[in-house]
Amino acid sequence: MNDSAQNNRRNAKWSKRTLAVHSGTRRSQYGELSEAMFLTQGFVYDTAEAAEQRFIKAGEDEYIYARYGNPTVAMFEDRIAALEGAEDAFATASGMAAVSGALSAMLRAGDHVVSSRALFGSCLYILEDVLMRFGVEVTFVDGTDLAAWRGAMRADTKAVFFESVSNPTLEVIDIRGVSAIAHEFGATVICDNVFATPVFSDAIAQGADVVVYSATKHIDGQGRCLGGVILGTREFIRKTVEPYLKHTGGAMSPFNAWVMLKSLETMDLRVRAQAASAQIIAEALVDAPGVAKVIFPGLDSHPQHVLAAEQMEKPGTVLSIVIEGGQEAAFRVLNGLEIFKISNNLGDAKSIVTHPATTTHQRLSDEQRDSLGISRGLVRLSIGLEGPDDLIADLNRALALI
Numbered sequence: 001m002n003d004s005a006q007n008n009r010r011n012a013k014w015s016k017r018t019l020a021v022h023s024g025t026r027r028s029q030y031g032e033l034s035e036a037m038f039l040t041q042g043f044v045y046d047t048a049e050a051a052e053q054r055f056i057k058a059g060e061d062e063y064i065y066a067r068y069g070n071p072t073v074a075m076f077e078d079r080i081a082a083l084e085g086a087e088d089a090f091a092t093a094s095g096m097a098a099v100s101g102a103l104s105a106m107l108r109a110g111d112h113v114v115s116s117r118a119l120f121g122s123c124l125y126i127l128e129d130v131l132m133r134f135g136v137e138v139t140f141v142d143g144t145d146l147a148a149w150r151g152a153m154r155a156d157t158k159a160v161f162f163e164s165v166s167n168p169t170l171e172v173i174d175i176r177g178v179s180a181i182a183h184e185f186g187a188t189v190i191c192d193n194v195f196a197t198p199v200f201s202d203a204i205a206q207g208a209d210v211v212v213y214s215a216t217k218h219i220d221g222q223g224r225c226l227g228g229v230i231l232g233t234r235e236f237i238r239k240t241v242e243p244y245l246k247h248t249g250g251a252m253s254p255f256n257a258w259v260m261l262k263s264l265e266t267m268d269l270r271v272r273a274q275a276a277s278a279q280i281i282a283e284a285l286v287d288a289p290g291v292a293k294v295i296f297p298g299l300d301s302h303p304q305h306v307l308a309a310e311q312m313e314k315p316g317t318v319l320s321i322v323i324e325g326g327q328e329a330a331f332r333v334l335n336g337l338e339i340f341k342i343s344n345n346l347g348d349a350k351s352i353v354t355h356p357a358t359t360t361h362q363r364l365s366d367e368q369r370d371s372l373g374i375s376r377g378l379v380r381l382s383i384g385l386e387g388p389d390d391l392i393a394d395l396n397r398a399l400a401l402i
């Protein structure tokens with residue numbers, strides 16, 4: 001089953017939309033049109049000698065155990081790698097398995113990491129609690145300040161980490177700028193690119209060495225499965241990430257890989273429609289009563305508006321608003337919404353409203369939340385695939401309840 005007319009792996013001339021539909025496909029002897037789900041943990045060898053041989057060196061499309069690799073998972077990995085312009089990918093059980101896997105696979109006690117401060121709660125936990133416990137020193141900086149990145153770099157800095165658009169305050173990090181500084185010090189740039197999405201971002205072309213996604217978000221896009229992926233050079237994925245993940249057990253299930261693989265086919269259409277609605281809704285909320293501030297990189301009031309336009313094709317599908325009247329007023333808005341669901345996913349077909357201070361970022365101290373701008377009035381809106389006029393009407397009705 002190697003490259004043939006039946007197995008469209010990748011064509012460098014194809015656009016992202018074509019790659020998202022065809023790349024990575026492996027067809028069995030049945031010639032199925034839709035990719036098969038190989039729901040198997042193990043693989044059978046013809047002889048004992050063949051088993052021995054495969055453990056010595058597994059060739060292309062030779063599998064041993066689904067914790068190491070699986071044909072459906074490989075299809076997903078190849079497809080997202082093609083889309084991202086990465087040499088290779090390793091799929092993981094969740095976005096957090098990707099973040100912690102990428103960092104833990106390459107770091108050892110005594111190493112130093114520089115990270116932006118504005119991070120998703122679980123990412124902060126990995127950097128602040130887990131890595132520190134294993135003797136890795138982490139310096140946190142204001143990710144929007146290139147001078148702060150430069151000032152924090154040291155000769156022993158092995159990696160820099162940031163969310164290219166931060167959750168939930170939507171700070172935009174200059175991927176080219178930070179990567180140039182990191183590379184002067186020989187550090188690996190690890191970019192959590194969830195909010196930017198594979199559709200709008202070219203983080204690897206802009207200098208990131210490693211890109212991680214929570215596939216749970218826009219890649220699934222329909223709220224069904226957890227998943228994640230680490231993208232990078234073949235050397236990094238196969239020599240550093242794979243040995244670590246195949247033994248520590250963070251592999252993606254073949255079922256989830258199949259869902260994610262098929263979801264990549266529609267991701268471009270979904271994410272573009274969601275982003276178009278997000279722009280319309282952000283603009284509509286600017287003068288809405290009860291809204292003190294709208295945070296969205298697509299508004300010229302956003303501090304990194306120009307950078308966002310240079311670095312991403314579109315500013316994304318998530319916006320945050322600050323409600324006048326703090327938590328009480330914010331809760332009234334959440335409870336008053338009908339179409340927006342109170343939840344904590346994002347990138348979903350269903351629009352979702354989140355109150356970060358009491359949920360996703362509850363674990364942080366008041367000082368940490370204050371320094372990140374996660375106030376009690378901050379509300380995160382993930383824009384889905386509903387009609388934008390319905391969503392605006394829903395928001396206006398709920399805001400009138402304050």
Ligand SMILES: *Cc1c(COP(=O)(O)O)cnc(C)c1O
Pocket residue numbers: 094095096097099120122123163167192194195214215216217226227228
């Ligand atoms: C959701 C999210 C993650 C974690 O992904 P899971 O799939 O929930 O484990 C990591 N980083 C960012 C920016 C996220 O939004």
